Amino acid sequence: MKKLSVIFTAAVMAFSMALPVSAVKHEDLAVAYITYADAPEGTVYTDILIKLPTDDESYTDFTQSPEVCKDGAKGGTSLGITADSEIAKYSEDGYISLSLHHNKALTLCIYSDKEVLKMATSKIDSCDFIDLSVNYGAFKAAYIDGEGNILGVTDASETAYSMDTPYGFSAKGNGLTFQRHGAHPRAIAIGIAVSVLVIISLPLIIGLIYSKRNKRLKPSELAKNNKKDVK
Numbered sequence: 001m002k003k004l005s006v007i008f009t010a011a012v013m014a015f016s017m018a019l020p021v022s023a024v025k026h027e028d029l030a031v032a033y034i035t036y037a038d039a040p041e042g043t044v045y046t047d048i049l050i051k052l053p054t055d056d057e058s059y060t061d062f063t064q065s066p067e068v069c070k071d072g073a074k075g076g077t078s079l080g081i082t083a084d085s086e087i088a089k090y091s092e093d094g095y096i097s098l099s100l101h102h103n104k105a106l107t108l109c110i111y112s113d114k115e116v117l118k119m120a121t122s123k124i125d126s127c128d129f130i131d132l133s134v135n136y137g138a139f140k141a142a143y144i145d146g147e148g149n150i151l152g153v154t155d156a157s158e159t160a161y162s163m164d165t166p167y168g169f170s171a172k173g174n175g176l177t178f179q180r181h182g183a184h185p186r187a188i189a190i191g192i193a194v195s196v197l198v199i200i201s202l203p204l205i206i207g208l209i210y211s212k213r214n215k216r217l218k219p220s221e222l223a224k225n226n227k228k229d230v231k
Contacts, residue, residue: 029128033168034115039143040151044079045110046171047087048117049095049140049153050102050132058102058127062088066099066108066115076109085148092153095140098132129167130180133159139178141171 036046045066052059062083069076081087081100088100099108099117104127106118121127133139138156145151154176157169161180170177 027166029130029167030119030121031167032117032129033166034117034141034171035113035168036141036143036171038173039171042145043143043151044146045108045115045144046141046169047100047108047144048098048169049090049142050098050136051094052096052098052101052136053094058104060101060103063100063103063105064107066110069109069111071111071113074109075107079110079146081144081148086150087142087144087148090142090150095153097142098139102132129178133178139169139176141169141176143171 065081067076157176
């Protein structure tokens with residue numbers, strides 16, 4: 001019986017440790033890496049759009065222009081996008097520029113192979129890309145030239161999940177993917193359900209095995225085993 005108890009304890013610990021595996025590799029929820037392909041000619045960067053109402057407490061008339069940054073640098077040279085640019089004035093179907101109109105959006109940095117957009121967030125006042133997704137729904141992306149003119153806008157984003165990539169966006173032609181780090185919620189739910197089922201079932205299985213085992217033992221052997229269990 002002691003051996004079975006050890007097996008049961010080990011199994012419970014194994015399943016308990018397996019649940020938070022998706023959180024082992026941490027990716028910052030407030031940082032998005034943006035890439036694009038098959039963009040219109042003249043595209044300098046892509047701007048993420050969200051359905052942010054102008055009467056929302058997070059809305060602001062204008063934040064700051066994106067910057068062209070050298071690889072590895074946290075800041076760079078302003079692109080010169082102003083509040084009078086087409087992208088700053090864009091508002092179609094409720095979608096507006098995230099980097100130019102959300103008061104928690106930090107400067108969008110344009111690197112040679114990607115863009116990086118960070119949101120100012122804290123434990124007290126959370127504002128990361130999961131929050132934005134929950135609060136405002138699907139994203140879109142606009143292809144922008146060096147003067148802030150819009151060359152094209154993607155369809156609403158689809159969400160993808162991966163344990164190997166950080167949070168971010170990937171625009172390709174008319175399509176946009178919102179990349180979330182971690183396992184798909186459905187996979188997590190199935191994993192938890194299986195773990196709970198195993199934990200509930202193990203005592204029953206162990207009890208059944210122990211019961212059948214005792215039935216095979218002679219009274220004298222059963223008495224000896226009971227004494228061992230007491231010890």
